[in-house]
Amino acid sequence: MKNEKLSEEKVFKDPVHRYIHVRDKLIWDLIGTKEFQRLRRIRQLGTTYLTFHGAEHSRFNHSLGVYEIVRRIVDDVFKGRPEWDDEERLLCLCAALLHDLGHGPFSHSFEKVFHLDHEDFTQAIIVGKTEVNQVLREVDEEFPKKVAEVIAKTYEKKQVVSLISSQIDADRMDYLQRDAYYTGVSYGHFDMERILRVMRPREDQVVIKSSGMHAVEDYIMSRYQMYWQVYFHPVTRSAEVILTKILHRAKQLHQEYYSFKHDPIHFYSLFEDELTLEDYLKLDESVILYYFQSWLEEDDPILRDLCQRFMNRQLFKYVEFNPNVQMMTLMELTTLFKKAGIDPEYYLVVDSSSDLPYDFYRPGEEEERLPIHLLMSNGDLRELSRQSEIVDAISGKRRTDHKLYFPLDLLEDFSTKRTVKKKILELLNIPKKG
Template sequence: MSLSSKRLHEEKVFKDPVHRYIHVRDTLIWLLIGTKEFQRLRRVRQLGTTSMTFHGAEHSRFSHSLGVYEITRRMINVFAGRDHWNEEDRLLVLSAALLHDVGHGPFSHSFEKVFHTDHEWWTRQIILGETEVNAVLRQVDPQFPQAVADVIAKKSSNKLMTSMISSQIDADRMDYLLRDAYYTGVSYGHFDLERILRVMRPECDQVVVKASGMHAVEDYIMSRYQMYWQVYFHPVTRSSEVILSKILWRVRKLQEKGYKFRQPPRHFASLFTNELSLDDYLRLDETVMYFYFQAWQDEEDPILRDLCTRFLNRRLFQYIEFQPEKREEDWQKLQQLFMEMGVDPDYYLVQDSSSDLPYDVYRPGAGERVPIQLLMPDGSLRELSQESNVVEAISGKKRTDYKLYYPKDTLSACGQRVAREEAVRILTRG
């Protein structure tokens, strides 16, 4: 019997703090959860270094992926029997929801920036390569892995399924907002998920929302806005990410120079030669990374040793507001002063920016995301910001925050008094 129709003898449930229970009845989903590639997500945290700021944020991409599956399953229950929904697509979209993050690596975005990897590309390799995930998916149909990969990559001809897990109001965003708010302990990430699910409707190209549910969607949009600026872009979290990125950069540079590590970065070897295989990638998780950070505290290289010690013991960089286009002269002067003090500005003087576009109205040909559509009582569709004054006020408005990070404790201990005092004067001038 094909896995497309096979059900478990009894429904399995996962107790979940966000959704109360996550329900699994399909044998396919149960087998996918049990694959080693999916279980690896237990060792990759959802929020990377955010626990440095919000100590409860230790949850994993495993629990998030289950949550996205559960919200998608509930969407399908609402869509059942309605026009534009094909019940034969149920397992396909459930599989895509479950596996959408399976390619994430340790400390995803910092890792990707330094080593030029792409978790979406790796997700595709896991689904289509010689993996346990692929072997399970092929039990449905030999073409099923490709269909799942296409939904996740937004290449599927079925745009409705894509919008269920990747749009401006989708199962992915709804789960991570609620889950991240729960684990960070903040209140502004919450919104009425049950209400939104009740008013969602399937259309040919995307999920739409009944006009009567507009206020619940407004709440969702504002929750997302607040979470980005209060949690995801928190400057303390960004400081820890800066140090993490600099650790990885330092290791890469030392390897290129032929430095002899006391603890050689064997798990990174194929990364340095641009020959990273799928098996090598899947061996990388955050437990492996922490092992190296712990060991590299004893390296002879003072920069690597210091950065690892800072990261592990939360001795983070200080930060100030710093608009680069307005303070170019200060930037050049600070780099010079840091070198005079014997503090390498490549690692200890870092400009960083965070930006977000909370909601965008689609403009044909410009590549923007498809907007949220409201289903009006007469059956017509209206773009959300045309009906909501709240959403209109933030539509298409990108906000960017600029910071400069530096080690205040290192400057305080520096013996070069003149250079130190001049650097502190510039840094505290604002």
């Protein structure tokens, strides 16, 4: 493979890794493509900046961070080991750098509304008619396909895939530390230096020397805490609910031939399920926020109100909700909202979050997860949860949380019958003012 070096090493100053080192011309050229530069305009944590004001970092930051971790592994940890093929080095670096290339604005919320998958777009950018593809083809004609296969987890050498996507991969190791830094919390910190020192290549995966087990325990617990204290924060989810409902409302209005004052031309192909790669790459968060700001002047009261809530952070309130025992309550609330003149489709929303912090191998099951293996002193491999009591306690245990979101200000302000308002507040278990 072509592996031309830069005449002088380039570095990015980074708050997490101190410096990100670029020595390969191929990597430097990929960073300079317009598809990669677009990631500067996609936040890493979507609406989390409305909860943790420092969370303004981008997918660009994170992608460089993942690249740097993989670079350290293949250049410093694995280099020279008989189980590692150095011919895979450049492939690993490219896959690490480009793994999030297909993320859209506000990422997962955007995907849910329009039934998209950022990994599909990542692969499409890599193999399509793009600047990224053109740079990758300088290695050889088949190289873009190999990079896409690593990201799709279909590449024949699973060891390479596990560096980018596994239960202890460079992606997770960067985003936990980076997100903790920018949100200002302490949960995501763990001893990455120790983990890198005890990583070892094996034919089908990366394993951890048993002496590093406690560092891995810390990493897994950090991930657990970050999900429930940051990623699934109820205020962030409230903003996601409103964002989702704005997009749903705009799509519905388009389908009803509503005449927008500010025509959503960037959304046409999305609304009509005719999205092209070219259209997708024109979308970033600055475009979305432009429309949200413009729609503050729309005649449709629902779209106008939802956009005002999002732009000015007037979010929905929430209560705990148990779908197993409270579905009748939800149906009753839906009826009462309609009587109050509040559309429950947009203003009464159940949102659920679920996470599996660590899992062992379950052959044949959907979303099979390769477990973390410890390399014992006698050369045997032992699955982590069989050696660690801490990990065993949370292994295979999925935690799910449900909340019911609603606009308390509308409930307190509307002028319909007092009995309707009183009943809604009672069902939501909200004390009456005064």
